[in-house]
Amino acid sequence: xxxxxxxxxxxxCLVILLAWGILQxxxxxxxxxxxxxxxxxxxxxxxxxxxxxxxxxAASDEEGYLEITNIPPSVYTLLVTAIGFEKSEAVIQILPxxxxxxxxxxxxxxxxMDGVAVTASRYKQxxxxxxxxxxxxxxxxxxxRNITSVDQALRYVPGVNATDGGQVSIRGSSGFNWxxxxxxxxxxxxxxxxxxxxxxxNWYAIPTSNIRQIEIMKGSGSALYGSSAMGGVINIITEHPxxxxxxxxxxxxxxxxxxxxxxxxxxxxxxxxxxxAIDFSTRIGPLAATLSSNYQNTTGYxxxxxxxxxxxxxxxAFPLSEKLRLDIMSGYGRNEGGFFIYWQNLKHPYDNGSxxxxxxxxxxxxxxxxxxxxxxxxxxxxxxxVKGKVNHTYTEDWLLSxxxxxxxxxxxxxxxxxxxxxxxxxxQTHARGILVAGCDLNKDAVESVxxxxxxxxxxxxxxxxxxxxxNRLKATLGLRYDWEKTHEQGANxxxxxxxxxxxxxxxxxxxxxxxxxxxxxPTVGERFIKTKTSGIWILENPSxxxxxxxxxxxxxxxxLTPSVxxxxxxxxxxxxxxxxxxxxxxxxxxIVVRFQxxxxxxxxxxxxxxxxxxxxxxxxxxxxxxxxxxxxLSKGSxxxxxxxxxxxxxxxxxxTNIYMPPFQIGFDFRYLSRIERVDTYHKTYIADIxxxxxxxxxxxxxxxxxxxxxxxxxVDNIFQYNxxxxxxxxxxxxxIILQLTADY
Amino acid sequence: xxxxxxxxMILACVVLACNQGLTPPPPSQxxxxxxxxxxxxxxxxxxxxxxxxxxxxxxxxxxxVDTVILDIGLDGLFAFxxxxxxxxxxxxxxxxLVRLPGNPPIELRIPTFYDTLSGxxxxxxxxxxxxxxxxxxxxxxxxxxxxxxxxGKMMLITPAIPFNYMDIMTLDVALIFHLKxxxxxxxxxxxxxxxxxxx
Numbered sequence: 001x002x003x004x005x006x007x008x009x010x011x012x013c014l015v016i017l018l019a020w021g022i023l024q025x026x027x028x029x030x031x032x033x034x035x036x037x038x039x040x041x042x043x044x045x046x047x048x049x050x051x052x053x054x055x056x057x058a059a060s061d062e063e064g065y066l067e068i069t070n071i072p073p074s075v076y077t078l079l080v081t082a083i084g085f086e087k088s089e090a091v092i093q094i095l096p097x098x099x100x101x102x103x104x105x106x107x108x109x110x111x112x113m114d115g116v117a118v119t120a121s122r123y124k125q126x127x128x129x130x131x132x133x134x135x136x137x138x139x140x141x142x143x144x145r146n147i148t149s150v151d152q153a154l155r156y157v158p159g160v161n162a163t164d165g166g167q168v169s170i171r172g173s174s175g176f177n178w179x180x181x182x183x184x185x186x187x188x189x190x191x192x193x194x195x196x197x198x199x200x201x202n203w204y205a206i207p208t209s210n211i212r213q214i215e216i217m218k219g220s221g222s223a224l225y226g227s228s229a230m231g232g233v234i235n236i237i238t239e240h241p242x243x244x245x246x247x248x249x250x251x252x253x254x255x256x257x258x259x260x261x262x263x264x265x266x267x268x269x270x271x272x273x274x275x276x277a278i279d280f281s282t283r284i285g286p287l288a289a290t291l292s293s294n295y296q297n298t299t300g301y302x303x304x305x306x307x308x309x310x311x312x313x314x315x316x317a318f319p320l321s322e323k324l325r326l327d328i329m330s331g332y333g334r335n336e337g338g339f340f341i342y343w344q345n346l347k348h349p350y351d352n353g354s355x356x357x358x359x360x361x362x363x364x365x366x367x368x369x370x371x372x373x374x375x376x377x378x379x380x381x382x383x384x385x386v387k388g389k390v391n392h393t394y395t396e397d398w399l400l401s402x403x404x405x406x407x408x409x410x411x412x413x414x415x416x417x418x419x420x421x422x423x424x425x426x427x428q429t430h431a432r433g434i435l436v437a438g439c440d441l442n443k444d445a446v447e448s449v450x451x452x453x454x455x456x457x458x459x460x461x462x463x464x465x466x467x468x469x470x471n472r473l474k475a476t477l478g479l480r481y482d483w484e485k486t487h488e489q490g491a492n493x494x495x496x497x498x499x500x501x502x503x504x505x506x507x508x509x510x511x512x513x514x515x516x517x518x519x520x521x522p523t524v525g526e527r528f529i530k531t532k533t534s535g536i537w538i539l540e541n542p543s544x545x546x547x548x549x550x551x552x553x554x555x556x557x558x559x560l561t562p563s564v565x566x567x568x569x570x571x572x573x574x575x576x577x578x579x580x581x582x583x584x585x586x587x588x589x590x591i592v593v594r595f596q597x598x599x600x601x602x603x604x605x606x607x608x609x610x611x612x613x614x615x616x617x618x619x620x621x622x623x624x625x626x627x628x629x630x631x632x633l634s635k636g637s638x639x640x641x642x643x644x645x646x647x648x649x650x651x652x653x654x655x656t657n658i659y660m661p662p663f664q665i666g667f668d669f670r671y672l673s674r675i676e677r678v679d680t681y682h683k684t685y686i687a688d689i690x691x692x693x694x695x696x697x698x699x700x701x702x703x704x705x706x707x708x709x710x711x712x713x714x715v716d717n718i719f720q721y722n723x724x725x726x727x728x729x730x731x732x733x734x735x736i737i738l739q740l741t742a743d744y
Numbered sequence: 745x746x747x748x749x750x751x752x753m754i755l756a757c758v759v760l761a762c763n764q765g766l767t768p769p770p771p772s773q774x775x776x777x778x779x780x781x782x783x784x785x786x787x788x789x790x791x792x793x794x795x796x797x798x799x800x801x802x803x804x805x806x807x808x809v810d811t812v813i814l815d816i817g818l819d820g821l822f823a824f825x826x827x828x829x830x831x832x833x834x835x836x837x838x839x840x841l842v843r844l845p846g847n848p849p850i851e852l853r854i855p856t857f858y859d860t861l862s863g864x865x866x867x868x869x870x871x872x873x874x875x876x877x878x879x880x881x882x883x884x885x886x887x888x889x890x891x892x893x894x895x896g897k898m899m900l901i902t903p904a905i906p907f908n909y910m911d912i913m914t915l916d917v918a919l920i921f922h923l924k925x926x927x928x929x930x931x932x933x934x935x936x937x938x939x940x941x942x943x
Contacts, residue, residue, distance in 0.1 A: 261768050344880070346769050353880070356831075356864030638855060687882055693765045698757070719757075722765035730766070 028070040028380070029094035031102065035064045035080060038105040047082035047106065050116055052089075052126050054428055056380055070380035074431035075471070079126050080104045081116060089507075118190065119215040119235040121464060121476070122224065122436050123426055131476055131500030131512045132221075133159070133555055133569050133607065137214040139239075144666055144701055146252055146714050146737045148275060148296050148309075149203045150214065150236060156668060157216050158624025158653055159607050163726035165341075166203050170218050171571060172603045172628045173231025175646035176679075176727055178341070181523045181579060183231035183547075185221065189238055189329055191371045192225075195393045196416040196444030197451050199228060199523040202393060204309045205333025205367035209250055209277035210292035212237045218607075219571060220518030220551040223478035223498030224436075226460050230518025230549045230575075238329070239281070241288035241317040246281040247744040254737035256301040259350060260720055266303050266350045273298035275309075290315040301732050303352040304338035304360040323377045330370040339363040339397060342728035345687035349722075349730045353687065359399050366394045381428040389442070391418040412531060414448035420458075432468040437461075446524045450531040452540075454524050457485045464498075476500035476514075484521055488528075488542045494519045509558035512569075518549040526579055526595040538593045539586060545597050548576045563613040572604040580679075600633040601644055618660065624653040645679050646727065648672040648694075664703035664712075671696055678727060686728045695723040695731070712739040776874070776903045779918055782890030784873040791822040791898055791923035799836070800920040814917070815839040822900075822923055824867060832879050834861040840907075859883045875900070883907075884919065896925040 031051075035044045043064025050057035051071065060066045071094045080088045085106035092100050120130040127134060135157050147153040151162040161169045165179045173183040179200040186193050186201045195202055214236050221229035253274040259265055275296035282289055296309045311333035318326045339361040341354035355361050369391040377383040397412040420442035427435045442458040462480035469475070478498035485491040498516035505511060522544035529538050555569030578599035586592045609624040628651075630644035643649075650673040658665040672695040679689075698719055703712040714737040725731040793799075799816040820834025836859045863878035870876060879886040890901040900923065904916040 260764060263768050346766065349766070356862075356878075358865045358878075687880060688769075689882075691766060696760050696763065696765075698760060719761045719763075721760070721763065722767070724766070 027096040029073050029096055030099040031068045031071060031092065031094065032099055033066050033102040033104060035060045035066065035104045035106060038107040044082050044085065044106055047080050048116060050079045050124055052077040052079050052129055054434065056428065057124060072431040078102060080106065082106055117215045119217045119233055121466065122424065128510045128557060129474065129502060131502045131514045132553060133218040135216040139211050139213060142208050142211060144703065146739050147208050150206055150208060151203045153214065155670065156653060156655065158609050159218055159626045160216060164729045165726055166201060168234065170232035171605060172630055172647045175644055180525050181520065182228055183520055185225050185229040185233045187233060187235040190235060191387065191389060194228065196418040196524065197414045197446045197448060198525040202333060202365065202367040204335035204365065205311050205331060206236060207277065207292040207294040207311050207313050209248065209279050209294055210238045210290060210313060212239045219514060219553050220516040220549055222496040222518035223480045223516050224462060224464055226480060226482045227519060227521040230520050230547065238315060239290055241281060241290040241315045245283065248279040250277040250739065250741040252737055252739040254735060256732060257720060257734035259733060260722055264350055271299045271301045286319050288317045300338065302340045302350045305340040307335060307337035309335045325375045327373040333367045335365040337363065342686050343730060346691050359401055361397050362400055363397045368392045383426050385424045387422040389420045410449065412450050414446065414451060417445045419443050434466045437463040451524050451528045454528055455487060456524060459483045472504045474502040494546060512555045515552045518551060520547040522546065522579055541594045541596060544579060544595060545577055547578050550574045565611040567609045569607050573602065575601045598634060601631060602633055603628060603630045605629055619658050621656045626651045643676045645677045646675050648675055662705045666701045668699040689728045693723055696721055708742050708744055710741045714739065776888055778890035778901045778903055780901065782873040782901055783892040785893030787824045787875060787891055787893050787898060788826050789824060790926040792926045793818040794922040794924045797922045801917050818921065820861065828866050828868065830867040830877060831864045832861055836861060861886060898923045
């Protein structure tokens, strides 16, 4: 809870910072530059130039020219990044009333771009400037692996685990909870993209073909983003309209291998999938637009696991004046198909065990969203963004008998209307200081068969200030106050604080440290659920309290040699009041399940990633290893001192890319050690849920590029290894995919 | 250096290719024996646990333990229709205590665990005495049950089931569910429970 004293303290801090910024006002300088391709000498269009440690930047035009005005005098490092090129840095001095000029040459690379990220501080920053661990997943990684849902792509990021139901966990923040109550916040271009009832992510509504990069921030982000960011933040950045006319088509088709053992076969037909993605960008006068649409049909590789997914997304940018711009991102997604939750048993792992024998649950999910953003650039130091949010979801499950007769219509359905808005101020208070502050409002209206009818109102105020000292040390201080009100529980609030430090040991090596608080408000689903599954009632618990966490991290990143990049971090998180489903008794003394605040825990570990380039960067290898040491600290519990459930202690990812024009070859390997514990509550109704093995998964891909066309063959799970992606849920067998793309 | 790395990768691939991960469990015993022997009858009806005697448990083999106490509660409904459709929804609560020989004896208490017996679909009757059911359970194999039904009472008899004691030992136990035709159900009634002490 935040007292009035704390609120006053926040106001005083803001006033002091604003006053300090005003006092720092000075006569400004300018910068011009030209960016060219080192090999061809041609100008590079759309390169991002950023003065490190500031929000000041620009993109190069068709002539490779860029201009930045109103720069506070100081010495800066200019970072230039562009897709397909290595990043480049230059030190420049800006003098009062003068214009500095730079010429930057970029060399081509097949490697994934180091780039810049916006998630850590709500403005663009170089990765080396960020006080927390942050991984980037570029669009190329999605295309090469034929990724059709973002959660599939996250399986290739060190420290991240994505289960079959779309639940994402960063550094063990979640075990397995059927996707309910995510401890990782997912953003779409900075807008929270969580369903208001279960606080899970509707991955099906996001076209993957239009993604520019995915930013994965590890560790608590609640001080900037609020509830659910206690385990980390995933920000999906789409292509920005206006970056050139573009037409892209990707069509793919593939099939699943038969199960490894004859007794596991559940169908005589070949299970397959196919899909098409289309992206179109254009400019009509001042208006720039990008339209994307993805369609996918799959029979699934398990019983009652077929799906048809369709989504659209439109991004429109309309400059209203030189300083005012309107961006509208809107979309619609629909996912219709079967609902396989868990297997029958290990004798029949591809047979649906979650429905009564002879029946199957079918499901339809719809998601419609509109996120308008109005950006006003007051000057090079201050800009304001006003965001709106309309995100409506509707899900419905019904039960079919084996003969296709409707046995129970809409026995689960949930309609959620999440509406809100946000105002954000970014202010370069002086050459070495940046203030980001804002507030957001949100209302979730839930009308549901299983979660009842509920309204949740939320408001939050946040502020983050960054100060650079002598170009070597950067300190970040963040505060956020979240307030929530429901009819059933009244109002309550939480304050989250964060401190981050970043120290440059040398131009190629930096240390980082952060400590931050996190929290997660119980979801509507966890508080108000009332449904029956597998013969057991799951009942409401409106008195659930928020989960809390305290995370610390110490890390180092270094460019050891021009071809070796190294990153290592140690982390520790203490969790309190974690919510988990537990067996309980109702008023009639019958056994039921309720979500309860019962678990205190700590998770500590180590994460190492290494990238090595070979043969003049024609070959690149990346290795990521994560060690998780988890412990239940719930005093009085029989589980005290035991590892947390559904976590792998060791995970290892390796990726090798070979570029031999016109061929592109890639290999992936993933290892997850055997999960140490499963939930006894799950064991009571899921047969063989404790049958788990380590995961060793190898995949390979081969691409041939000819002109506008690229043809790819992707083979996932080459060795047909039988493992689980989530409890009692077999991962896909060997999968062969053929893909053809055309770019104009 | 590169040759060695290539060799390591080839070896790793061979090892991975030989490892299949999860495999089907070994096939269950074909010949099923029940103790006591089922006598058959007419299983059609809506059956609920008999309050006086819900579940019996008996050790199938002699074992080197002083005492085994299984306290088993059962709550739910077993429905068998004439068209050979059935629906089972029940929860079994098991408390177990084992005393191993020693001076003093070592007492092992297993935390209470719950098992849901559920299944909807068709059942078959074999040899007039054995029910093949779609009942699913986490701990016990319950798809094959002997039965004896007469005078509004029914016994469902499992074959020998391996019962695991905290991964220390496994004992073969036979469970006998005592059911009665549903008449009235007292609201809020506690689980009917029985205790069996083997010494």
